[in-house]
Amino acid sequence: MMIPAAGSEGSAFQHQRLVTVFGGTGFLGRRIVRHLLRRGFGVRVAARHPERVQAVFRSNEPAPLAVAADVHDKWAVAAALAGAFGAVNAVSLYVEHGRESFDAVHVEGAARLARHAREAGVERLVHVSGIGADPGSTAPYIRARGRGELAVTEAFGAATLIRPAVMFGPDDAFLTRLVKLVRTLPVYPMFGRGQTRLQPVYVTDVAEAIARVLDRSDGADRPCYELGGPRVYTYQELLQSIASEMGTRVRTVPMPFAVWMALAGIAEFLPGTPLTRNQIALMKHDNVASADLPGLPELSVTPTAVEVIVATLDMARNQPI
Template sequence: MQSNLETLVTVFGGSGFLGRSVVRALCKRDYRVRVAVRRPELAGFLQPLGRVGQVHTVQANLRYPASVEAALRDSHIVINLVGILAESGGQTFDAVQAKGAETVAKAAAAAGARMVHVSAIGADEQSASAYARAKAAGEKAVLAAVPSATIVRPSVIFGPEDQFTNRFAALARMSPVLPLIGETTRMQPVYVGDVATAIADAVDGKARAGATYELGGPEVLTMREIVQTILTITCRDRMLVPVPFGLARFQAAFLQFAPGAFKLTPDQVTLLEKDNVVSDAAKAAGLTLEGLGISGDSLEAIAPQYLWRFRAAGQFQRNGA
């Protein structure tokens, strides 16, 4: 039987938020991991996740097929994690999440490698969101090139380096009032470690070939409930002010150029108009975390482990203290 040590897994986008958790999960299972990123010199922090020589970084850019083909050489399994939350210059949704995914899939097919592709719940060719349309186009292109590929669609992912819970916690530290866009929109926050485990399981061959898995956490929460949970964890008492979508889109026209936690794009507002939860069809087919035998961790259980740094009095502060 082939040992995992003999299996080379190439991870595109392995230095990102989800990527570092995926690399860690693969290293624990003794795979050889090649991380393909645009700036390998900035990915040195991945080395300690494995043993000496287990993790190797190479340069690749999804917009340049030759670099993708070179990064894939001799790979047995390919994971594509590359995605962007906002467009910038040549890094457009179409270039990265549609054409980029197609480039990786075609290279994987040529190399005879299995593939796991990470998309997102809400991927839809008919969506009003350019992000969601590009994700759907990417899925379609991947399955056209590699019909046996496993597609993974997470809901909103949370964890120590996320741009979701940390963003709201940072805003709450700066402002006594928090604008609430999509107050009643439902989400199913999923822990980054659980998504990484699901991807590693797919690499192990535990997921169905050609199937699309929808990954959500154990709770379905409204945007208001999520923000309130973050405020409770960070011991902040803030006024939550619902913002109508029309007004939010107007504000986003200007805030898309803002820095850090203040950045908001019109496309992100569009995404917030629709629920982001696991479908009944995926549940019925067993194409979920639970279907893979993974019991997901809740936001309330995990977030205090890293959001404590946003408390005014530090780690040991408690509400009411």
């Protein structure tokens, strides 16, 4: 795949509205790219390793343009935004390492992107955050997400904030892991007493919602959307529903959050970081879309149920998920 410099796209893209997607090779980002391409947008993926873009998108589907850009590099960010109609910040960081801190990525990097988008004349900016983002939180990840929202709206007043609930999909680190553990563990340890309320949302529905926000022509843009799935569960109910869909039963046992935090502190040093203290902090609070903010229905997106995807994951029990 050809990887041109920003602004050097061929004539095939010149008549299209161009959207630059930062984080466009990630779990959500690559789906955003696909949905934008299907809607006829020109798409430019800004990535630290643009040569990896070709591996993410299949040979039988439209391929986006790729440019090298790191949210820490103001010149690269500015170049990636040149000539763009819209921009999406889908960059995410769940574990800090080196200069990749939550503040550096979710606050400073987000502010830098928003500021350069405004200076480049970008008409629409979508910033992906998350339900529960809180600048006053004691948890570093949650606090950085909240501060990042404030920084983005200060730099780009017309930005649209997208706050998904916990996202799930066939290749995620949430539902896929739950299915595996429900299938294999004789007893499932819950976060606390399992009463945290969750409204999991299908990652493809979130991507479609973002594409529709960028594609709206009716002037009905809203400053913030909270995106949740069709059902609210307690954590225990979610486990039971997953087990039921799999045709099995799950035995659950409460486990104090303090124990989980201790385990996560150790897990953060393991390869692949299977569990983090910030994930535990998120599980202490309900993760449910606000009734006071627009969501998937206002964007005419019908939310997909967790059980539908569980059925596809568990269709062949002998195959790895």
